[in-house]
Amino acid sequence: xxxxxxxxxxxxxxxxxxxxxxxxxxxxxxxxxxxxxxxxxxxxxxxxxxxxxxxxxxxxxxxxxxxxxxxxxxxxxxxxxxxxxxxxxxxxxxxx
Amino acid sequence: xxxxxxxxxxxxxxxxxxxxxxxxxxxxxxxxxxxxxxxxxxxxxxxxxxxxxxxxxxxxxxxxxxxxxxxxxxxxxxxxxxxxxxxxxxxxxxxxxxxxxxxxxxxxxxxxxxxxxxxxxxxxxxxxxxxxxxxxxxxxxxxxxxxxxxxxxxxxxxxxxxxxxxxxxxxxxxxxxxxxxxxxxxxxxxxxxxxxxxxxxxxxxxxxxxxxxxxxxxxxxxxxxxxxxxxxxxxxxxxxxxxxxxxxxxxxxxxxxxxxxxxxxxxxxxxxxxxxxxxxxxxxxxxxxxxxxxxxxxxxxxxxxxxxxxxxxxxxxxxxxxxxxxxxxxxxxxxxxxxxxxxxxxxxxxxxxxxxxxxxxxxxxxxxxxxxxxxxxxxxxxxxxxxxxxxxxxxxxxxxxxxxxxxxxxxxxxxxxxxxxxxxxxxxxxxxxxxx
Numbered sequence: 394x395x396x397x398x399x400x401x402x403x404x405x406x407x408x409x410x411x412x413x414x415x416x417x418x419x420x421x422x423x424x425x426x427x428x429x430x431x432x433x434x435x436x437x438x439x440x441x442x443x444x445x446x447x448x449x450x451x452x453x454x455x456x457x458x459x460x461x462x463x464x465x466x467x468x469x470x471x472x473x474x475x476x477x478x479x480x481x482x483x484x485x486x487x488x489x
Numbered sequence: 490x491x492x493x494x495x496x497x498x499x500x501x502x503x504x505x506x507x508x509x510x511x512x513x514x515x516x517x518x519x520x521x522x523x524x525x526x527x528x529x530x531x532x533x534x535x536x537x538x539x540x541x542x543x544x545x546x547x548x549x550x551x552x553x554x555x556x557x558x559x560x561x562x563x564x565x566x567x568x569x570x571x572x573x574x575x576x577x578x579x580x581x582x583x584x585x586x587x588x589x590x591x592x593x594x595x596x597x598x599x600x601x602x603x604x605x606x607x608x609x610x611x612x613x614x615x616x617x618x619x620x621x622x623x624x625x626x627x628x629x630x631x632x633x634x635x636x637x638x639x640x641x642x643x644x645x646x647x648x649x650x651x652x653x654x655x656x657x658x659x660x661x662x663x664x665x666x667x668x669x670x671x672x673x674x675x676x677x678x679x680x681x682x683x684x685x686x687x688x689x690x691x692x693x694x695x696x697x698x699x700x701x702x703x704x705x706x707x708x709x710x711x712x713x714x715x716x717x718x719x720x721x722x723x724x725x726x727x728x729x730x731x732x733x734x735x736x737x738x739x740x741x742x743x744x745x746x747x748x749x750x751x752x753x754x755x756x757x758x759x760x761x762x763x764x765x766x767x768x769x770x771x772x773x774x775x776x777x778x779x780x781x782x783x784x785x786x787x788x789x790x791x792x793x794x795x796x797x798x799x800x801x802x803x804x805x806x807x808x809x810x811x812x813x814x815x816x817x818x819x820x821x822x823x824x825x826x827x828x829x830x831x832x833x834x835x836x837x838x839x840x841x842x843x844x845x846x847x848x849x850x851x852x853x854x855x856x857x858x859x860x861x862x863x864x865x866x867x868x869x870x871x872x873x874x875x876x877x878x879x880x881x882x883x884x885x886x887x888x889x890x891x892x893x894x895x896x897x898x899x900x901x902x903x904x905x906x907x908x909x910x911x912x913x914x915x916x917x918x919x920x921x922x923x924x925x
Contacts, residue, residue: 397587397588399612401652403602403653403728404728405644408641408644409576410575411576412573413494414520415567417496418564419498422560427563434860435856436535437532440502440543447544464864466639473495477496480497481497482497483498484502486503487502487503487532
């Protein structure tokens with residue numbers, strides 16, 4: 394092959410990406426219940442507390458609740474169900 | 490993203506160094522327009538007033554007020570891309586376009602498909618020779634790997650593992666060991682910010698069949714099988730899980746030298762104790778490989794001397810408690826412990842668990858203990874719940890007897906031992922024979 398080599402691609406097989414839509418946004422936050430989801434990284438609770446205080450001072454008509462999953466980095470279906478059942482929106486932090 | 494899919498408008502807050510990774514994860518989940526906001530790194534060790542400054546400050550990625558980004562993330566009407574997400578195939582070709590050896594070496598390097606050392610190019614002929622090292626068909630799915638819990642799994646086949654084994658310079662007779670590692674589900678290229686490596690241990694007759702070194706220099710670059718099996722495990726992990734690129738699919742802040750190659754064999758013949766794989770359900774006549782996730786701290790010593798108990802207590806106190814110790818003892822040291830009444834590895838592990846204690850306040854004042862163990866303790870999961878109940882100055886055990894793993898290796902040139910932060914998690918001993 395005129396000194397050229399044919400070699401294998403070393404990469405694996407990625408799954409197909411399937412598009413998902415975002416949830417409808419809120420028209421306004423007043424009167425709504427927002428869950429602050431503390432993802433349990435070290436000191437993230439302290440950050441979420443400052444976020445809660447900011448809402449209390451600047452947007453007191455928004456109801457803020459803080460919630461945590463059972464473990465770090467693991468999906469917690471029970472916590473998620475609670476947010477879906479009685480939350481209007483969620484803010485996740487801090488971390489992936 | 491699961492909340493969005495359930496109809497809850499959501500904003501995610503990250504520190505700014507994770508921007509690229511956060512956007513990549515969102516895209517690969519089909520939601521590239523996931524509303525993301527950013528605060529400066531770090532969060533850890535920042536005071537409440539500093540964190541308040543983050544909240545009232547500017548998003549370092551967008552340059553706009555952070556809270557404005559949060560509020561708009563929850564209220565800004567959706568556009569077309571928000572509604573549809575993005576769908577696409579990401580197939581990879583089986584073969585690359587033909588090119589010269591020099592150009593292909595450069596291509597592999599530029600695409601982050603290597604460990605930055607020259608590789609053996611995986612020609613069809615070489616891959617076919619590697620495949621002859623197993624009875625399994627090339628298209629058999631070996632398992633799945635991913636660089637972190639929140640990333641997607643990629644599937645890997647026997648042929649793709651063979652390609653990476655060739656690149657590492659491995660020989661076909663090593664291939665069953667490499668396939669066993671690939672099937673473990675444990676990556677050797679974790680993307681953790683904490684800079685993880687995965688150490689692997691080979692036991693059983695395969696050690697001699699492929700000429701592994703468990704004697705002098707057992708943990709060093711002095712044996713072809715040891716070195717290339719470890720390298721293959723790293724290469725197959727990065728290429729078959731979707732990459733290990735700094736700042737994108739790898740976030741280990743310091744990196745880890747052990748990630749280059751860290752496979753070794755137990756010196757079963759010179760050990761006074763049961764081989765590691767026999768401790769974990771295999772027969773002595775069977776071959777198996779075990780993986781240890783971490784590669785954090787390394788401590789070392791000699792003996793056991795008169796003050797060995799104090800030395801071990803100091804080492805355990807200095808250990809990062811998220812990763813249990815893997816003790817690798819030269820046979821001289823192992824026999825020294827037998828002479829002191831430790832007739833089994835389990836007895837020494839139990840002594841370390843029961844006697845190497847730490848004040849509770851020191852145990853809990855740790856970033857990863859707080860992140861990983863504290864939520865479990867609050868949820869009542871043992872042994873963390875008991876540790877959380879302890880008074881701050883109360884001495885507590887930080888590793889269970891089962892956490893502390895012991896292996897014998899080395900060539901009796903010195904009574905040396907090493908203690909690595911590398912946890913044996915889950916079912917982490919895998920049959921090599923099943924991959925012959």
